[in-house]
Amino acid sequence: MKDLAVRVENVTKSFRVYTDRNQSLKAALLAGRRAKYEDFLALDDVSLEIPRGTTFGLLGHNGSGKSTLLKTIARILTPDAGRITVDGRLAAMLEVGSGFHPNLSGRENVYLNGTILGMSRREIDAKFDSIVDFSGVERFIDQPVKNYSSGMYVRLGFAVSIHVEPEILLVDEVLAVGDLQFQEKCMEKFSEFKAAGRTVIVVSHAIDQMRTFCDQAAWLRNGKVIDVGDAMTIVDSYANAEHGVRRVESGGTRFGSGEARISSIEWLVDGADTRTTRTGDHVTLRLHYESDIEIPRPTFGASIDTRDGVFVWGHHSLDAGYVVESIRPGVGSVDIEIPALPLRPGTFDVSASLQDHAATHVYDALQKAVRVDVLHGTPTESGGVTTFGSTFTNVSPPRPLV
Ligand SMILES: Nc1ncnc2c1ncn2[C@@H]1O[C@H](COP(=O)(O)OP(=O)(O)OP(=O)(O)O)[C@@H](O)[C@H]1O
Ligand SMILES: [Mg+2]
Known part of the structure; x- marks a missing residue:
């Protein structure tokens, strides 16, 4: 255990799931018959070693067992x-408000929670102002926390957890709840933790964040560890494998009058339709259509959104000055060439549309039909959604202060 903060050895955890959906346990007992149940394996022979001082990410689809694993490490659940x-001293930020008592005030909960996490009353007294300050909920500190928003809950809970000064911090998806400013504050805190050689185990669906923030990661599927290793590799292979599932499920939504339709969208790199691409890739976006009618001078369009719905890019053939004489009943396709994809690593949704010549009548708008994961490529820039291909230059020699 010398260099390990946490060791998980062959851990199995199952839950009893009642299969008779409309039958509560009580109703089943009253009816004098057994409730039907199955044992569901949430963790299936999981083994992991988490070295001291690493920031360790847990990845996996919904229901893969990430939270269950954190809870067993935190000893909230017994394997x-x-x-x-x-x-080492451990603090956990799990579900929103876990460890908080709804009827007690924020102040009382800080004491209650701090005590549960192993702080003495005097220690909490000394840190109280700093906790409240970090949480940013001072105006509400004497109100019962049941009146708090989920963001406020998380802020206060997180503030207490980090003031415990744990050697090991478990964080489950809480960052998603706070606003951007709070997220940044937390990231700063994590970086301080890292620099101080402490261990952070974090669950997040923000895979881009995981890629840059974590040193190591494990990928869970159906309660089993699929792969463990350095975070970049694991995040990329997880993103890669995930697209296989998405493609089958892919459908998106559509609207429009429907006489002509976008039948599919291909994201072509080197001639192959893929859902994983890299910054800087030459991409051909191929829109396939099928039409029941003749449409003179149709307008084709495409757009890209972040997974959170931020509109990143859109273009259509009318603005491009590309005139398609007409489409006749039948099927066909049109290509949009993207010479060097200027998107940073992340997950994006692709939409396409088919409209009349003035782009006022929508035959079909197929929305978010394809999801692509952009992986690390060239250029590598530090933040945001896009790359500019920017360069640093012209640093001046120091001049004396005047
Ligand atoms: N208390 C419980 N009783 C019954 N089933 C449970 C319980 N807790 C978790 N499960 C089941 O165990 C499985 C793993 O759940 P878990 O919450 O660990 O997944 P997760 O990876 O954290 O998912 P998400 O990304 O949605 O948070 C799920 O199928 C879930 O329904
Ligand atoms: Mg979870």
Whole structure:
């Protein structure tokens, strides 16, 4: 255990799931018959070693067992089999408001929660102002927390957790709840933690953040560890594998009069339709259409949104000055060439449309039909959604202060 903060050995955890959906346990007992249930394996022989001082990410689809694993490490859940060894003071930020009592005030909860996490009353007294300050909820500190918004809950809970000064911090998807400013504050705190050689175990669906923020990661599927290793590699292979599932499920939504339709969208790199691409790729966006009618001078369009719905790019053939004489009943396609994809790593949704010549009548708008993961490529720039291909230059020699 010398260099390990946490060791998970062959841990199994199952939950009893009642299969008779309309039958509550009580109703089943009253009816004098057994409720039907199955044992559901949420963690299936999981083994992991988390080195001291690493920022360790857990990845996986909804229901893959990430939260269950964190809860067993935090000793909120007891494994059915296997062993967990934790070396160091641990604090956990799990579900929103876990460890908070709704009827108590923020102030009382700080004391209650701090005590549960192993702080003495005197320690909490000394840190109280700093906790409240970090949380930013001072105006509401004497109100019952049941009146708090989920963001306020998370802020206060997180503030307490980090003031415990844990050697090991578990964080489950809480950052998603706070606003941008709070997220940045947390990231700063995590960086301080990292620099101080502490261990952070974090669950997040923000895979781009995981890629840059974590040193190591594990990928869970159906309660099993699929892969463990350095975060960049694991995040990329997770993103890669995930697209296979998406493609089958892909459908998006559509609207329009429907006489002509966008039948599919291809994201072509080197001639192959893919859902994983890289910054700087030459991409051909191929829109396939099918039409029941003849349309003179149709307008084709496409757009890209971030997964959070931020509109990143859009273009249509009318603005491009590309005149398609007409389409006749039948099927066909049109290409949009993107010479060097200027998107940073992340997940994006692609939409396409088919309109009349003035772009006022919509035959079909197929929205978010294709989801692509952009992986690390060239150029590598530090933040945001796009790359500019920017360069640093012209640093001047120092001049004396005047
Ligand atoms: N208390 C419980 N009782 C019954 N089933 C549970 C319980 N807690 C979790 N499960 C089940 O165990 C599985 C794993 O759940 P878990 O919450 O660990 O997933 P997760 O990876 O954190 O998912 P998400 O990304 O949605 O947070 C799920 O199928 C879930 O329904
Ligand atoms: Mg979860």
